[in-house]
Amino acid sequence: MIKAAQLHKEYRMGDTVVHALDGVDLHVRPGEFISLTGASGSGKSTLMHIFGCLDQPTSGVVAFQGEQISHMNDKQLARIRNQHIGFVFQTFNLINRTSALENVAVPLVYTRRSFSKKTAMAALDRVGLGARAKHKPSEMSGGECQRVAIARAIVNKPLLLLADEPTGNLDTRTGRQIMQIFHDLHSDGMTIMLVTHEIDVAVQAERMIQMSDGKIIEDTAIDDERREEILNVAHDEHAKAFRDKAQRGLRSKSLTPPAERAES
Amino acid sequence: MFHLRIMMMALHGLRQNLVRTMLATLGVIIGVGAVVSAVSILQGAERDILERFESLGADQILVFNGSQKRSHRTTRKSSLLPEDAEQILEENPDLIRAVAPQFNGGGQTKYYEKNISGAVLGTTESYALINNYVVEHGRFITPQHVRGYSMVCVLGYRVAEELFGALPAAGKTVKINGKSFNVIGVMEEKGALGFVEVDNQIIIPITTAMGRMFGASYLTMLVVQCQSANRVPACIDGINKTLRTSHRIRAGQEDDFSVFTQDQFKEQLSQVTRLFGIVLYSIAGISIVVGAIGIMNIMLVSVTERTREIGVRIAVGARRFDILKQFLIEASIISMLGGALGVVCGWAMANFLSEFTQVLEVYTPPIIVFLSLVMAAVVGILSGIYPAIRAARLDPVQSLRYE
Known part of the structure; x- marks a missing residue:
């Protein structure tokens, strides 16, 4: 579906040049559920924006369904974004002054086909919010807002769903509900690419890509066994990090018990 | 369809921010309102004045005392004799x-x-x-009355009504400034003749x-009626010749009288209104710039x-165009809304003033309403271009991160 070869993206920040992407090769096949992880600044968001036709690489080739996006004009890119790509953001990015239904219908405005509220309503039903169509984002919980955002992303039945930290602003339980929607969409055949730094979320995908300093450092298929493994390592690391932190904390003055301080 | 949706969106957004809108x-409301009300009053006044002129007839020439040629200053030296x-005749x-x-x-x-x-x-x-102004009861002044310095009078319609009510006035005696006059007739109801309310x-x-x-x-003035309207220029020459001779004005010396025709009045009037127009449109221009x-x-x-919204819209498939x-339409809607409200406000203002003063005539020409709306639309587009270009040029990636 998307093929990227030798992608480079450079930003100029003052005098220094930041290499957000530094030679990325990636092939996303139809129907895949990919998670993209990495520390902040590792380039995962940049990669996602390029895949979403919102940004162009400095060099390298991206082909969406066999067509190179770097050769497209604004009109063609807009059409791909509108028809074939759905975006879900960490902060939902809903338009607050309009209702859930109207938010879902925003992509339809730019589709230039006859506009139907039914289509938007169907997408809302799909995420289980049909009953709240008339409510505004300010009247809904974070989880509900994200579900509206997902409905907006899928209203044009895109080939590729890009999600940037979709659970980042949600509590664990709500995050799990959102992930369930992604799983449902995936089992219906949608290709999903999910950016996250939460390892528990990342392992739910069937392919996990780890990035660091603009490069892909790991690209693994995930089955149950591998999932266990990663989670165990992560938990160990987490526990170790916690222990280290605690010890560092103890050594620092404020956390040193009064008795010890008196001795020293 | 697409534009309709964008327009609905824009209207919706504007309604959410009603106060700001x-x-x-x-x-724009004030600018357009000022123009519409001022133009209405000006046009009303012009129409009223023109109507009065027209009631005088195109074949009439008015002769006044004093010259009016020298640098538009009237030297009011009386010169016209009975x-x-x-x-002249x-x-x-x-x-x-x-x-x-x-x-x-x-x-x-007094009666x-x-x-x-x-x-x-x-x-x-x-x-x-x-003046084609006839007596309703009794008779008008005759040459005999004029020759004989007769103490007779003909009452205007309203004067007769005030003094005598339904009773016949002819034959009664009234006192004008203490002197007794015999009422010989009552004029028909006419309203105004030129600028004089002749009924009073x-x-x-x-x-x-x-x-x-x-x-x-x-005399105060002479009213001359030509044989026909197209002989007015010849009549003016005749009047000039007669009066210059009888007033013993030498060649090269200035007239001590001035001659006016309806056309001249109209000309002067249009000069005045043109001047007012220039002032008005300058004010309008300034207020429109302020509005923009x-x-x-x-x-x-x-x-x-x-x-952020712009970022989202681009992300879900909006072209920069x-x-x-969207923003151009929004600006145009704001501006045209202002234009429409301005027209209504201006119209209401002019009519209120007219009602209030009881003197002003008001006429709102349809063309000015149309022009105001067109101007408002142009202002909307012009003032919307820069913000709209800024919006269209936003980087979607940056916009989506914008706090």
């Missing part, structure tokens, strides 16, 4: 149908305990003829007015405030 449109009227019989000398005075008219004050006009029998006027013989009432030697700046300001704020259009 109103503030943004205020400049004999001038007869002389005598010397130009094939050009001029009638000449009515006029002396305008004022006074208190027993009833008392009204109003204009007193001294003239001759020609006055009724020239009392007519007496010119000789009586000048010799026995006001003690004057010179107001809208631009609001639109810039709106673009900044909706940076769509974003541009």
Whole structure:
């Protein structure tokens, strides 16, 4: 579906040049559920924006369904974004002054086909919010807002769903509900690419890509066994990090018990 | 369909920010309102004045005392004599149908305990003829009355009504400024003749007015009626010749009288209104610029405030051109809304003033309404271009991160 070869993206920040992407090769096949992880600044968001036709690489080739996006004009890119790509953001990015239904219908405005509220309503039903169509984002919980955002992303039945930290602003339980929607969409055949730094979320995908300093450092298929493994390592690391932190904390003055301080 | 949706979206957004929208449109409302009300009043006044001129007839020439040629300053040296009227008619019989000398005075008219004050006009029998203004009861002033300095008067319709009510006035005696006059007739109801409300006027013989009432030697004006309207220029020449001879004005010396025709009045009037127009449109221009700046300001704020929304719209498939259009349409709607409200406000203002003062005539020309709306639309687009371009040029990736 998307093929990227030798992608480079450079930003100029003052005098220094930041290499957000530094030679990325990636092939996303139809129907895949990919998670993209990495520390902040590792380039995962940049990669996602390029895949979403919102940004162009400095060099390298991206082909969406066999067509190179770097050769497209604004009109063609807009059409791909509108028809074939759905975006879900960490902060939902809903338009607050309009209702859930109207938010879902925003992509339809730019589709230039006859506009139907039914289509938007169907997408809302799909995420289980049909009953709240008339409510505004300010009247809904974070989880509900994200579900509206997902409905907006899928209203044009895109080939590729890009999600940037979709659970980042949600509590664990709500995050799990959102992930369930992604799983449902995936089992219906949608290709999903999910950016996250939460390892528990990342392992739910069937392919996990780890990035660091603009490069892909790991690209693994995930089955149950591998999932266990990663989670165990992560938990160990987490526990170790916690222990280290605690010890560092103890050594620092404020956390040193009064008795010890008196001795020293 | 697409544009309709964008328009609905824009309207929706504007309704959400009603106060701000109103503030943004205020400049345009005031600008357009000022223009519409001022133009309405000006046009009303012009129409009223023109109508009055037209009621005088195109074949009339008015002759006043004093010259008006020198640098538009009237030297009001009285020079017109009652004999001038007869002389003009005598010397130009094939050009001029009638000449009515006029002396305008004022006074208190009493009939027993009833008392009204109003204009007193001294003239001759020609006055009724020239103005096509006839007596309803009784008769008009005759040459005999004029020759004989008769103490007779003809009452305007309203004067008769005030003093006598339903009773016949002819044959009664009234006192004008203490002098007794015999009422010989009552004029028909006419309203206004030129700038004079003739229904409130009392007519007496010119000789009586000048010799026995006001003690004057010179006329206020002469009204000359030509044989036909297209002979007015020839008539003017005739009048000039007669008056220059009888007033003993040497060649090269300035006239001591001035001649006006309906066309000249119209010309002067249009000069005045043109001047007013220039002042008006300058004011309008300034307020429109202020309005445009107001809208631009609001639109810039709106673009900044909706940076994220713009990012989202681009992400879900809006072209940059769509974003541009959205903001342009929004600016146009604000502006045209302002224009429409301005037209309504201006119209209401003009009519209120007209009602309030009871004097002003108001006429709102449809073209000015149309032009105001067109101008508002143009202002909207012009003031929306810059903010809209800014919106369309936003980087979607940056916009989506914008706090």
